[in-house]
Amino acid sequence: MNYYSLNKKAPNASFKAAVIKGIAPDKGLYFPEHITRLPASFFENIDNLSYEEIAFEAIKQFVSPDIPEDVLKTIIAETLSFDFPIAKINENVSTLELFHGPTMAFKDVGARFMARCLGYFNQNNSEEVTVLVATSGDTGGAVANGFLGVKGVNVVILYPSGKVSDIQEKQLTTLKQNITAIEVDGVFDDCQDMVKRAFLDEELTSKMQLTSANSINVARWLPQMFYFFFAYKQLYKTHKKIVFSVPSGNFGNICAGMMAQQLGLPIYHFVASNNENNVVTEYLTTKLYQPKPSVQTISNAMDVGNPSNFIRIQEIYKNDFDALKSNLSSYSFSDNATRVALKELYNNFKYVADPHGAVGYLGCKAYLKEDTNAHCVFLETAHPTKFLDVVEEVISKTIALPPQIEAVMDQEKKSISITNYEDLKTVLLNTVS
Numbered sequence: 544m545n546y547y548s549l550n551k552k553a554p555n556a557s558f559k560a561a562v563i564k565g566i567a568p569d570k571g572l573y574f575p576e577h578i579t580r581l582p583a584s585f586f587e588n589i590d591n592l593s594y595e596e597i598a599f600e601a602i603k604q605f606v607s608p609d610i611p612e613d614v615l616k617t618i619i620a621e622t623l624s625f626d627f628p629i630a631k632i633n634e635n636v637s638t639l640e641l642f643h644g645p646t647m648a649f650k651d652v653g654a655r656f657m658a659r660c661l662g663y664f665n666q667n668n669s670e671e672v673t674v675l676v677a678t679s680g681d682t683g684g685a686v687a688n689g690f691l692g693v694k695g696v697n698v699v700i701l702y703p704s705g706k707v708s709d710i711q712e713k714q715l716t717t718l719k720q721n722i723t724a725i726e727v728d729g730v731f732d733d734c735q736d737m738v739k740r741a742f743l744d745e746e747l748t749s750k751m752q753l754t755s756a757n758s759i760n761v762a763r764w765l766p767q768m769f770y771f772f773f774a775y776k777q778l779y780k781t782h783k784k785i786v787f788s789v790p791s792g793n794f795g796n797i798c799a800g801m802m803a804q805q806l807g808l809p810i811y812h813f814v815a816s817n818n819e820n821n822v823v824t825e826y827l828t829t830k831l832y833q834p835k836p837s838v839q840t841i842s843n844a845m846d847v848g849n850p851s852n853f854i855r856i857q858e859i860y861k862n863d864f865d866a867l868k869s870n871l872s873s874y875s876f877s878d879n880a881t882r883v884a885l886k887e888l889y890n891n892f893k894y895v896a897d898p899h900g901a902v903g904y905l906g907c908k909a910y911l912k913e914d915t916n917a918h919c920v921f922l923e924t925a926h927p928t929k930f931l932d933v934v935e936e937v938i939s940k941t942i943a944l945p946p947q948i949e950a951v952m953d954q955e956k957k958s959i960s961i962t963n964y965e966d967l968k969t970v971l972l973n974t975v976s
């Protein structure tokens with residue numbers, strides 16, 4: 544598969560080149576040249592296929608020929624080494640739990656898949672690749688964990704000092720090996736600015752191969768398609784009209800769902816569930832796409848003012864507003880409404896959600912008011928312990944730490960503190976000795 548840049552001013556790239564570059568030279572996002580629907584026999588037979596077999600069929604066309612089939616099978620097996628269960632909330636609502644991976648965030652799948660692709664591409668290369676990422680919380684842990692021990696790849700993660708949760712900080716700073724955690728005296732935007740500056744710094748890029756690991760990278764974005772197939776396999780016998788409500792920030796996850804639909808997966812409709820960062824909700828009402836600075840909320844992994852993957856969604860619908868609108872609804876919810884939803888899920892259905900999942904649940908409720916005979920699945924994108932302060936306070940109950948989290952909590956933190964870009968540069972140059 545070749546990929547073109549959505550800015551249309553860069554040469555096409557193979558899967559391998561697109562993964563290594565992350566973003567096209569004209570700063571556009573990469574998009575696959577073709578999308579070939581899976582045969583009807585695949586869907587008729589889905590009950591007999593394992594998750595690994597489903598994932599293999601779904602992603603094969605996007606990575607071939609750069610990743611041979613036997614290697615792809617191994618990568619998938621290693622990526623999907625945990626469960627993706629559905630929990631029933633009531634007759635019309637279920638949730639797909641995507642938090643059973645090592646860092647308990649749905650980003651584990653994309654990060655693990657990308658890490659293994661990069662490791663494969665780099666196995667005979669004497670020059671190491673450095674993955675540089677800024678994180679406001681969840682991305683960093685998933686990336687650090689996904690890349691841990693991958694040969695030929697160094698990972699450098701910047702996070703704002705004192706502004707991530709204790710659990711998130713432990714997940715970033717206790718791994719060591721090929722992972723370096725950098726604690727920046729500043730806010731998330733400062734981390735992001737330093738990363739952007741590094742990618743443009745020729746003194747650095749002439750000495751080292753730098754790449755990014757956020758959802759603009761095709762190897763992190765596309766494996767998220769798997770979730771929608773896994774939910775379908777669990778639900779299609781009992782529910783004919785399946786709608787997905789996706790708690791959305793950068794819109795990578797929901798855009799991957801739309802790719803699954805393009806492959807022929809019978810998804811009836813999508814709901815983009817937003818917190819008060821509501822650029823897309825506004826767009827679907829007013830036809831005006833107006834990015835704005837993000838506002839802080841209790842579902843902070845969705846605090847995005849200009850979702851980077853929305854341009855890919857526009858491409859899927861060929862910039863046809865009506866076509867998009869007939870397949871996508873979007874609602875925005877306040878922190879207050881989110882707290883009420885957390886409480887309702889716990890009191891009425893004995894389900895402990897996290898704030899992102901609660902926004903997804905609200906999206907289902909809003910949609911089902913308009914379409915009463917659909918079955919709505921909201922994606923539960925993080926384990927509630929990752930947002931312990933909010934959840935425990937709202938439901939007035941302490942939550943036991945799962946073993947993955949327990950294990951990192953008594954490890955020793957190791958980070959490098961920096962205050963400015965020159966400090967970062969020194970650290971990076973030290974990794975290429």
Ligand SMILES: *Cc1c(COP(=O)(O)O)cnc(C)c1O
Nearest residue numbers: 791792793794795796844924925
């Ligand atoms: C990243 C993240 C999201 C948003 O996903 P996008 O693909 O950026 O839309 C939602 N919930 C959690 C917990 C996340 O970490």
